[in-house]
Amino acid sequence: MVSKVKAGTAFDSPFKLRLNKVLTTKVFWLKVLIHLGALLPLVNLYYLALSDQLTADPVEAVIHFTGIGALNLFLLTLLVSPLSKYSRQAFLMKTRRLLGLYTFAYALLHLLNFLFFEVQFDLALFVGEIVKRPYMTVGMAAFVILLLLALTSFDKVKRRMGKSWQKLHNYSYLAVVLAGVHFYWSVKSEIIEPGVYLALILALLFLRRDKFRRWFKGKR
Amino acid sequence: MLIKIPKKSELSENQVTQESVYLQRRQLLKGMGFIGAGTLLSSALSSKAHGGVFDLFKEKEKPVFTRKDLSYSGQAGAENFPEKLTPEGKVISHNNFYEFGAQKHQPAELAQGFKVNPWQLKISGEVDKPITLDYDQLFSTFSLEERIYRLRCVEAWSMVIPWVGFPLAKLLKMAQPNSRAKYVAFETLHDPEQMPGQSSRRLGGGIAYPYVEGLRIDEAMNPLTLMSVGLYGKTLPPQNGAPIRLVVPWKYGFKSIKSIVGIKLLEKEPPTTWNLLAPHEYGFYANVNPGVAHPRWSQASERRITTGGLLARNRIETLMFNGYGEEVADLYKGMDLRKFY
Ligand code: HEM
Numbered sequence: 001m002v003s004k005v006k007a008g009t010a011f012d013s014p015f016k017l018r019l020n021k022v023l024t025t026k027v028f029w030l031k032v033l034i035h036l037g038a039l040l041p042l043v044n045l046y047y048l049a050l051s052d053q054l055t056a057d058p059v060e061a062v063i064h065f066t067g068i069g070a071l072n073l074f075l076l077t078l079l080v081s082p083l084s085k086y087s088r089q090a091f092l093m094k095t096r097r098l099l100g101l102y103t104f105a106y107a108l109l110h111l112l113n114f115l116f117f118e119v120q121f122d123l124a125l126f127v128g129e130i131v132k133r134p135y136m137t138v139g140m141a142a143f144v145i146l147l148l149l150a151l152t153s154f155d156k157v158k159r160r161m162g163k164s165w166q167k168l169h170n171y172s173y174l175a176v177v178l179a180g181v182h183f184y185w186s187v188k189s190e191i192i193e194p195g196v197y198l199a200l201i202l203a204l205l206f207l208r209r210d211k212f213r214r215w216f217k218g219k220r
Numbered sequence: 221m222l223i224k225i226p227k228k229s230e231l232s233e234n235q236v237t238q239e240s241v242y243l244q245r246r247q248l249l250k251g252m253g254f255i256g257a258g259t260l261l262s263s264a265l266s267s268k269a270h271g272g273v274f275d276l277f278k279e280k281e282k283p284v285f286t287r288k289d290l291s292y293s294g295q296a297g298a299e300n301f302p303e304k305l306t307p308e309g310k311v312i313s314h315n316n317f318y319e320f321g322a323q324k325h326q327p328a329e330l331a332q333g334f335k336v337n338p339w340q341l342k343i344s345g346e347v348d349k350p351i352t353l354d355y356d357q358l359f360s361t362f363s364l365e366e367r368i369y370r371l372r373c374v375e376a377w378s379m380v381i382p383w384v385g386f387p388l389a390k391l392l393k394m395a396q397p398n399s400r401a402k403y404v405a406f407e408t409l410h411d412p413e414q415m416p417g418q419s420s421r422r423l424g425g426g427i428a429y430p431y432v433e434g435l436r437i438d439e440a441m442n443p444l445t446l447m448s449v450g451l452y453g454k455t456l457p458p459q460n461g462a463p464i465r466l467v468v469p470w471k472y473g474f475k476s477i478k479s480i481v482g483i484k485l486l487e488k489e490p491p492t493t494w495n496l497l498a499p500h501e502y503g504f505y506a507n508v509n510p511g512v513a514h515p516r517w518s519q520a521s522e523r524r525i526t527t528g529g530l531l532a533r534n535r536i537e538t539l540m541f542n543g544y545g546e547e548v549a550d551l552y553k554g555m556d557l558r559k560f561y
Pocket of ligand 1: 063066068069070071110111114136139141142143179182183186187
């Protein structure tokens with residue numbers, strides 16, 4: 001059935017036109033890739049863990065996997081803007097919110113893994129550990145920031161918040177530093193891997209130094 | 221003495237998951253895509269020591285260390301130990317043995333080529349009769365017995381393991397400690413060629429080598445203190461400290477030093493590895509104590525590793541002296557265990 005025909009195109013329905021357009025954009029396929037890359041590992045992880053096939057201690061394994069996963073996604077999210085600028089690929093920016101939301105999802109799973117499987121709903125222990133152990137407090141602070149960022153990530157909220165949205169979302173840099181410190185602080189002696197992450201985080205901050213300069217000037 | 225009233229046997233052979241299965245699954249986990257980039261990064265960095273990213277899909281068949289059957293006498297009623305044993309596959313694939321990598325799955329992967337024969341264990345220092353035991357003598361000098369013990373890691377997880385070995389007291393008595401012998405110092409083999417963690421700072425987790433531990437002599441002489449040469453009826457695999465290791469069941473696991481080459485009797489308290497690294501976190505005594513928290517986590521409870529996967533409700537209260545108070549509490553009479561943690 002032919003309904004409205006747009007100038008210069010063949011006899012296609014608007015729906016099919018839209019679909020065609022979406023399917024041929026790079027953003028669409030990049031997003032598909034991000035969904036798969038973030039979700040498939042989780043399916044695999046929880047399948048193995050639930051069936052007791054994931055290392056001798058599946059609890060430790062899921063906490064570590066989601067923790068590292070959150071941090072990797074976080075770094076990737078924060079790289080989007082400089083990457084799209086330097087490579088002049090503006091479309092990359094359209095993947096940033098998705099990556100950010102997956103960062104939050106992984107951090108949420110990390111936290112829930114700890115509550116459900118490590119302390120096993122012992123709420124007194126859960127709260128006690130977060131309050132008493134500095135590395136946990138720092139992790140919680142990072143999580144709270146991520147939560148606020150996720151809650152304000154929708155277009156409607158963003159529009160309503162106006163300028164304060166950007167101000168709030170600049171705290172993502174504080175959150176990533178806190179997450180790096182939390183990781184570094186959590187290990188017993190094996191500081192090289194968290195050390196590499198801290199170095200990456202510092203490199204990222206350096207990459208965005210102009211932004212911070214503007215930010216600090218703007219504040220005063 | 222160490223066996224509580226038997227309730228019911230919960231030992232079952234089909235709980236045993238073979239180590240190779242865990243190793244395979246580990247590979248699965250490694251290949252899980254970019255989220256796991258951290259893990260991939262670490263394997264790439266350590267590709268010198270074992271297969272890195274590029275070997276991921278052509279992992280070679282690695283030789284597995286051969287364990288021999290041991291003959292030993294069963295502790296009366298040992299098979300009726302009231303708590304569920306940790307499956308053998310988990311005992312030998314979840315190890316803190318930084319000499320073979322600081323991540324718990326690494327020793328099982330990196331230690332399979334470890335050579336334990338020939339071996340020499342020297343007992344020296346403040347003794348009248350210094351002794352050296354070679355590999356065969358580790359198994360033939362004393363009669364071997366099975367002991368099922370709880371193992372409580374300082375990281376707040378625990379296992380139940382059937383060890384095979386002999387009391388350290390027998391060995392020490394044979395060397396005849398003199399009157400100056402107040403402490404016993406232990407040392408792990410130092411062989412960076414065989415132990416990749418000793419040559420790579422990254423694999424070895426940043427602790428000092430060789431690993432050293434120590435006990436007071438009365439702790440060492442306690443009948444519970446075991447020199448283990450096997451577990452689950454067979455000789456120890458390297459990741460668990462072959463050919464001979466210490467087992468002190470009322471102390472955190474890091475006291476139970478592995479792959480021992482030297483035992484020295486001393487007049488003064490010897491240095492110990494984790495205490496050197498972080499004295500505010502790890503003391504010389506390291507007795508399991510639910511009332512004294514590690515600065516970064518509570519020690520009041522623990523997760524017992526057996527079976528059941530992610531949903532296992534396995535958090536249990538930690539017992540004072542790991543449940544061995546009846547046998548060892550007297551050793552610490554009058555001591556402030558908050559100060560001497
Ligand atoms: C309330 C919030 C959080 C809690 C309770 C928490 C708890 C934990 C715990 C218990 C560990 C394991 C420590 C160990 O066993 O060595 C851990 C490790 C870790 N956490 Fe968190 N965390 C929180 C937030 C976060 C956030 C927001 C991130 C990142 C965005 C993060 C990233 C990590 C990383 C990378 C590790 C190290 C994993 C590894 O060693 O493989 N955490 N966290």
